[in-house]
Amino acid sequence: MTQVRSDEPAAVELRGLTKRFGDTLALDGVDLVVRPGVVFGFLGRNGAGKTTAIRILSGLARPTAGTAHVLGHDVTHASDVVRSRIGFLPDVPGFYPWMTAREYLAFAGKLFGIDAATVDDRATALLEMAGLASVDTRIGGFSRGMKQRLGIAQALINAPSLLMLDEPTSALDPIGRREVLEMVASLRGRTTVFFSTHILADVERVCDAVAILERGRVVASAGVAELTDRATANRLVVEVEDDGAASTVARSLAGRAWLKSIETAGRSVRVAVSDLAAAQREIPAAIGEAGVALRRFEIEEASLEDVFVELVGGQEAR
Amino acid sequence: MTGFDAFLTKEFTEIRRTWRLWVIPGMLVFFGITSPIIAAITPALVHSMAASQPGVVIRVPAPTAFDAYAQFLKNLDQFVLIAIVITGAGAISGERSSGTAILALTKPLSRGAFVVAKILSQTMLLVTATALGTVVCLAVTAVMFDGANGARLVSTVAVWLLYAALLLVVMTLFSAGLRSRGAAAGAGLGFYFLALLLANWGPLARYSFFGLLPAMGNALMGKPLSLGWPLVTAVVAMAFGTVAAIRVFERQEL
Numbered sequence: 001m002t003q004v005r006s007d008e009p010a011a012v013e014l015r016g017l018t019k020r021f022g023d024t025l026a027l028d029g030v031d032l033v034v035r036p037g038v039v040f041g042f043l044g045r046n047g048a049g050k051t052t053a054i055r056i057l058s059g060l061a062r063p064t065a066g067t068a069h070v071l072g073h074d075v076t077h078a079s080d081v082v083r084s085r086i087g088f089l090p091d092v093p094g095f096y097p098w099m100t101a102r103e104y105l106a107f108a109g110k111l112f113g114i115d116a117a118t119v120d121d122r123a124t125a126l127l128e129m130a131g132l133a134s135v136d137t138r139i140g141g142f143s144r145g146m147k148q149r150l151g152i153a154q155a156l157i158n159a160p161s162l163l164m165l166d167e168p169t170s171a172l173d174p175i176g177r178r179e180v181l182e183m184v185a186s187l188r189g190r191t192t193v194f195f196s197t198h199i200l201a202d203v204e205r206v207c208d209a210v211a212i213l214e215r216g217r218v219v220a221s222a223g224v225a226e227l228t229d230r231a232t233a234n235r236l237v238v239e240v241e242d243d244g245a246a247s248t249v250a251r252s253l254a255g256r257a258w259l260k261s262i263e264t265a266g267r268s269v270r271v272a273v274s275d276l277a278a279a280q281r282e283i284p285a286a287i288g289e290a291g292v293a294l295r296r297f298e299i300e301e302a303s304l305e306d307v308f309v310e311l312v313g314g315q316e317a318r
Numbered sequence: 319m320t321g322f323d324a325f326l327t328k329e330f331t332e333i334r335r336t337w338r339l340w341v342i343p344g345m346l347v348f349f350g351i352t353s354p355i356i357a358a359i360t361p362a363l364v365h366s367m368a369a370s371q372p373g374v375v376i377r378v379p380a381p382t383a384f385d386a387y388a389q390f391l392k393n394l395d396q397f398v399l400i401a402i403v404i405t406g407a408g409a410i411s412g413e414r415s416s417g418t419a420i421l422a423l424t425k426p427l428s429r430g431a432f433v434v435a436k437i438l439s440q441t442m443l444l445v446t447a448t449a450l451g452t453v454v455c456l457a458v459t460a461v462m463f464d465g466a467n468g469a470r471l472v473s474t475v476a477v478w479l480l481y482a483a484l485l486l487v488v489m490t491l492f493s494a495g496l497r498s499r500g501a502a503a504g505a506g507l508g509f510y511f512l513a514l515l516l517a518n519w520g521p522l523a524r525y526s527f528f529g530l531l532p533a534m535g536n537a538l539m540g541k542p543l544s545l546g547w548p549l550v551t552a553v554v555a556m557a558f559g560t561v562a563a564i565r566v567f568e569r570q571e572l
Contacts, residue, residue, distance in 0.1 A: 080428070094419075096418055111325070
């Protein structure tokens with residue numbers, strides 16, 4: 001794989017991408033830019049529209065409206081060019097059960113027009129990476145995890161400029177998942193990895209940037225650190241002497257202009273705010289006025305999960 | 319036709335390694351062997367049945383090579399064509415439902431190449447299997463009967479083969495257009511039986527590929543054939559069916 005140059009076009013660029021299935025709006029004017037060379041997490045609940053977007057990007061489906069560009073090419077008009085430069089793994093990869101893993105890689109390489117010697121070399125390296133080098137059985141006998149690892153290997157056979165993975169770790173055991181994530185992380189800077197997932201821990205572990213998709217719309221798109229910093233800047237935790245005092249504090253803060261939400265859990269009060277400086281000034285004063293002893297008062301480090309739950313407000317995030 | 323060579327090679331390898339090698343060729347060879355045998359023992363079977371019913375006398379002429387060929391042709395018409403319908407139903411829908419089409423078509427493989435490779439590989443399998451079955455039938459008939467006229471069987475089977483190839487294209491179209499293998503098989507059986515009915519309508523039989531069906535019997539009996547329109551329309555229909563299958567598949571979202 002070649003090093004990514006800074007003057008390269010965006011790996012993925014979606015503008016007003018809309019996809020409708022009958023009355024159902026799967027994608028609702030999605031705007032998204034993925035810079036080359038990053039590991040990009042496309043995060044969302046099941047049914048948020050992630051797979052639909054990836055199907056459009058890989059040429060398997062057409063948008064109802066809007067545009068989708070991959071590596072500078074419109075996917076609806078330059079599908080051959082796009083397909084020759086991407087690697088793709090669907091959520092449930094389908095292989096010919098009568099082939100061996102090496103035979104499938106040879107078949108995939110031949111479809112890309114790669115010469116046999118190069119395919120053979122790459123297949124050896126990729127099978128090693130996928131932990132399938134010593135497996136001679138036909139794919140029909142593979143476990144789901146083995147198929148997933150082979151799926152990633154076949155997606156890399158053409159040394160793609162953009163690797164698109166749809167829920168690549170969802171079927172894997174913890175060890176297989178770690179191996180896949182390590183492999184994904186190792187590609188950083190050499191190729192762009194665009195992977196969809198609903199597993200927040202995977203995104204936190206390997207992604208440079210993330211977009212959160214909810215009901216067909218991108219509700220946030222930024223670097224992972226930037227996104228968590230943004231949420232961190234809006235969250236405070238207060239700890240007082242007992243449960244009753246926590247309730248007193250919550251009541252005394254109610255109605256403040258900067259207050260977005262407040263919740264108590266035992267002696268702790270978690271406060272989401274719109275103006276951190278004002279909250280930092282007024283909360284200790286309010287606690288003092290209420291005659292409550294303060295034990296701890298600090299900015300809470302937000303995780304991606306906090307960001308996700310705040311933006312999506314759902315119950316399915318892990 | 320990007321990726322055509324690679325996908326066609328895959329198709330041939332798949333035929334060699336899976337059940338596809340055995341179904342149509344197996345049937346044709348089986349019928350090639352058994353048709354002359356059944357023709358030879360039919361009079362004995364009829365006599366034994368008649369003997370069990372007092373007062374019934376059935377006179378059956380001595381079997382000939384013609385009976386063996388007619389039996390072979392009947393088996394081709396009744397069983398092999400239906401097998402083509404059933405197996406052809408999954409040609410594309412099977413790849414779509416198993417997810418194998420998605421992995422292949424996100425590589426530089428055009429949908430046109432996908433469809434044409436399917437049709438070409440299955441047609442070549444059909445031609446090879448038919449040739450093999452016919453040779454076997456000719457050989458067994460020659461051993462069992464005197465005065466066999468192999469040329470008639472060959473010309474009859476050639477007409478059948480053209481119709482079978484057309485049916486194969488029709489099944490590929492159904493398989494591309496319909497979501498499930500079952501729906502494609504149902505549509506294919508509908509086409510098969512409708513064709514049997516329409517072939518009995520004189521004008522349509524004269525000027526369309528439906529005329530291939532009655533032409534088979536005429537060829538076997540050595541009657542003069544007027545195959546111009548049926549042949550031309552069959553070839554046109556195959557070309558049209560192939561293009562239609564490609565267009566239908568290209569418009570589909572996977």
